[in-house]
Amino acid sequence: MKLQIRTAAILAVAIALTGSGTKAQNTGLSAELRSSAAILPNGLVGGAAPTAPAGGVVVGIQGWACDASKGFQPIIPIEQNVLDPILAIGTSGGTKLPISPTTVPVTCGQAALQSDGTVYITQAVVDTAATPSTARGVLRTVLDPTTGRLVGPSTYIATTAGLDGNQPTALAIGPDGSLYVGFLKNGNVKRILNPGVGTTQVAQSVGNTPQGHPARAFAFVDNDLYIASVDALSVIHNASSTTCTGGCNATVLPDGFSGAVHTGLTSDGAGTLYFSVAGSAQIPGSSQVWRYTPATQLFTLVSQGGADRNGANASNFSFVSGKTNLLMTDAGGNLWIGDDASNATAVGAGKLWTIPSVSLASLTGGNGIGGTNFQAIFNVLRGPWFMGFNTLSLVPTFNADGTFTATITSTTGGGLTTDSGTWTLGPPNVPQPIGNAQAHLALTDSQGVVLFSADFFMLRVDMLVAEQPWTTNLGTPISGVLLKQTP
Numbered sequence: 443m444k445l446q447i448r449t450a451a452i453l454a455v456a457i458a459l460t461g462s463g464t465k466a467q468n469t470g471l472s473a474e475l476r477s478s479a480a481i482l483p484n485g486l487v488g489g490a491a492p493t494a495p496a497g498g499v500v501v502g503i504q505g506w507a508c509d510a511s512k513g514f515q516p517i518i519p520i521e522q523n524v525l526d527p528i529l530a531i532g533t534s535g536g537t538k539l540p541i542s543p544t545t546v547p548v549t550c551g552q553a554a555l556q557s558d559g560t561v562y563i564t565q566a567v568v569d570t571a572a573t574p575s576t577a578r579g580v581l582r583t584v585l586d587p588t589t590g591r592l593v594g595p596s597t598y599i600a601t602t603a604g605l606d607g608n609q610p611t612a613l614a615i616g617p618d619g620s621l622y623v624g625f626l627k628n629g630n631v632k633r634i635l636n637p638g639v640g641t642t643q644v645a646q647s648v649g650n651t652p653q654g655h656p657a658r659a660f661a662f663v664d665n666d667l668y669i670a671s672v673d674a675l676s677v678i679h680n681a682s683s684t685t686c687t688g689g690c691n692a693t694v695l696p697d698g699f700s701g702a703v704h705t706g707l708t709s710d711g712a713g714t715l716y717f718s719v720a721g722s723a724q725i726p727g728s729s730q731v732w733r734y735t736p737a738t739q740l741f742t743l744v745s746q747g748g749a750d751r752n753g754a755n756a757s758n759f760s761f762v763s764g765k766t767n768l769l770m771t772d773a774g775g776n777l778w779i780g781d782d783a784s785n786a787t788a789v790g791a792g793k794l795w796t797i798p799s800v801s802l803a804s805l806t807g808g809n810g811i812g813g814t815n816f817q818a819i820f821n822v823l824r825g826p827w828f829m830g831f832n833t834l835s836l837v838p839t840f841n842a843d844g845t846f847t848a849t850i851t852s853t854t855g856g857g858l859t860t861d862s863g864t865w866t867l868g869p870p871n872v873p874q875p876i877g878n879a880q881a882h883l884a885l886t887d888s889q890g891v892v893l894f895s896a897d898f899f900m901l902r903v904d905m906l907v908a909e910q911p912w913t914t915n916l917g918t919p920i921s922g923v924l925l926k927q928t929p
Contacts, residue, residue, distance in 0.1 A: 470730070470869070471801050473748030473759075473779060477529040477794035480755045482520070489518050489530025492792030494762055495780030497553030497613070499561055500772035504590025506561070507531060507768060507780060508550030511789050513539040514563055514583070516590070526751065529794055537583060537596050539565060544572035549786065551611030551766040552659050554621065559587035560638055562599075562621055564610040564766075579606035580613070580623060582637065600634050603645035611766050612707075614660035614667065616682040622648065622667055624657025626765075629671070631657070631678065631692075649690035652676050658766045659707035661715055663736050670704035670717050675734070696810070697734065697741055698880075701818065705761040706731075706769030706779075713737055716744060716777060720763035722820060727868045729759040731769070731779060733805065740808030743869055744777070748795060757793075762786045768794070775799030818879035820867055822903050826927040829894070831917045836893065837927065838885060840865055846885060848893070850916070863887035870897040872909065891915050896922065 475481060479491040493511035500506070505517035515536035521527035539548035551564030563581045570578070576598060583596040605623060612624030621637040624630070629651035635644045651657050651671045659670040667681035669692050676692035683690075694700075699719045706718035714735055721728025727746035734741050747758035760783040761767045768780025777797040784791035823840040830836075838848040848861045868882045880899035883906070886892050896912030908922030 470743045471745045471748075471797055471805065473745045473795035473797050474526065475748060475750040475755055475757075475793060476526065476796050477517070477531070478755065478792070479790045481528055481750050482530055486520065486530060488533055489520060490533055491790035492531050492780060492782070492794055493789050494549065494765070494782040494784075494786035495531070495768040495792050495794060496550040496766045497563060498768045498770045498778060498780065499553050499555040499585075500770060500778065501555065501559065501585050501587060501590035502773065504585075505529075505772070505778065506536070506553070506585070506590070507794070508539070508553055508563055509792075510549050510786055511547055513537055513547065514550070514553070514561075514581075516592075517794065526796065536592055537594075539563070539581065540568050540573050540578050541581070541596055541598075542573045542577035544569045546572065548578075549765055551626075552613040554613045554615045555585075556615060556638070557587065559585040559593075561585055562613055562615070562637060564613045564623070565606075568606075575606050576601045576641075580610055580621070580634070580637075597641055599637055599641055600643045600645050602642045603632075603634070605632065605645060612657040612660040612669070614662050616662055616667070617665055618682040620682070622660055622662075622681065624651065624660055624669065624671075626656045629654035629656060631667070631669070631681070631690075633686075647688040648681055648686050649678055649688065649692065651692050652694050658703070658705050659717075659769070661707045661709040663709055663713055663715060666736070668707060668709075668715055668717075668734075670707035672703050673701050675699070675704055675707075675717055677736075695734070697732065703761075703763040705763065705765070705767040708769045708771055708777075710771045710775055712775075716769060716771070718759070718761055718767060718769050718779070720761040720767075721759075727758045727866075728820075729761045729781065730869070731759070731777075733802075733808075735808070738808070739810055741810070742805050742808040744802070744805065745779075745795075745797060746868075757783070759795075760785075775802065777802060819881050819883070819898065819900055819906065822900075822926070823865075823867075827906075827924045828927055829919075829924050830921045831914075831919055833917050836916060838865075838893075848885070848887075861887045861893070863889075863891075863893075870899075870909070872897060894919075898924070 495507045497508040516532040518532045519527040546569035548565045553563045568578045608625040608627040610623045621634040623632045631648040633646045652674045657671045665682045667678045669676045674694045675697040676694045703720040730746045731744040749756035759781045770778045779795040782792040826839045846865045850859045878899040884895035894914040896908040898906040904926035906924040
């Protein structure tokens with residue numbers, strides 16, 4: 443009886459925290475799968491399935507991707523006169539990376555495009571034994587700004603600044619015309635002056651990422667530099683100011699994914715940012731794309747996966763947590779997404795997706811604290827927990843592979859039963875205006891019965907509190923609280 447009184451009181455507190463100003467969060471859009479081994483025809487000539495596509499740019503209607511297997515290559519349609527055709531990574535018309543004698547491909551990072559067609563590409567990992575320092579780091583090449591065709595020449599820049607050793611992976615062109623670079627080996631933010639002229643440019647220090655942790659991607663909105671790093675989304679305000687020469691450090695934004703790897707970041711050029719977060723294979727849909735609007739400071743879930751145009755080959759995103767993944771917008775405001783379910787270990791295991799601008803414009807809602815940080819909840823979902831109901835108690839044990847076992851004990855003399863099935867964790871249906879980790883947790887047994895399905899937030903590491911309304915087939919709940927049974 444003491445447990446019932448305690449948990450009921452906690453539930454009342456949880457309901458009181460549901461502010462009337464909370465905006466309902468959408469459940470996201472379905473992205474269209476445009477390129478993968480599953481939808482490309484066998485024996486394709488001149489094209490290949492993506493391999494860990496990272497940075498990319500779009501010139502007019504011509505897209506380019508930095509592919510871990512093929513290098514910087516055009517994205518080519520393999521169907522004629524078809525709206526949104528199936529796509530492939532071209533095998534000609536681009537450039538191998540690195541542009542040196544080594545046969546070891548480069549794992550690419552972000553790419554950045556200037557209006558005159560100049561493109562900058564970061565190279566995160568190269569065969570340093572066979573590749574001189576002057577042939578790695580940041581590559582500059584040129585595309586025809588009208589046709590999107592590669593015209594070159596291609597050359598590495600800032601070759602005397604020591605950038606290559608820190609493995610550059612984040613890249614953005616500032617409003618001052620300088621090139622801003624972030625790295626995998628440290629949290630430095632560098633500014634390359636006059637990147638379009640010569641090969642030995644000056645590289646200045648701007649500041650650091652939060653806690654000096656490695657960066658993954660950059661994007662500018664006006665003079666502010668936004669940073670996706672290994673554990674945060676952050677911003678350096680007025681980063682392009684000439685006074686930022688070493689002491690302008692990033693401030694973390696409350697996106698709800700503290701501690702999660704932020705893999706991609708892009709701006710639509712009109713004041714809106716899109717960022718991607720790498721999730722866990724044990725949490726379906728936990729790799730996601732979100733939108734952040736600095737003017738309103740609202741976060742909105744964009745997508746966590748999709749299917750091809752026929753509704754087949756549905757899957758969730760799977761962003762490689764150790765590198766930058768492709769995220770870019772084109773002149774029409776369409777969003778391009780690239781991921782790789784193999785964690786960049788298998789050639790041709792990547793995917794390219796698109797979401798049209800009209801769909802993005804339909805997104806409504808948002809929340810000032812961003813997403814869910816359900817990785818924090820996932821980290822404690824092990825061992826048995828307890829939830830009490832009017833006529834029974836439930837003790838589920840969560841397994842890391844997404845399955846559960848449970849004991850159900852009747853308080854009316856019905857005895858003990860066991861059950862098993864699957865559990866999933868996803869974004870909350872209605873994010874709460876508090877800083878606690880939150881997610882939607884559902885248990886479905888092997889017979890398809892939903893034992894419970896609810897938004898939860900974490901009061902502490904051994905207590906998860908459910909928000910109303912929620913669904914259960916276990917009877918009228920006396921408690922919306924999961925209590926940890928063991929450490």
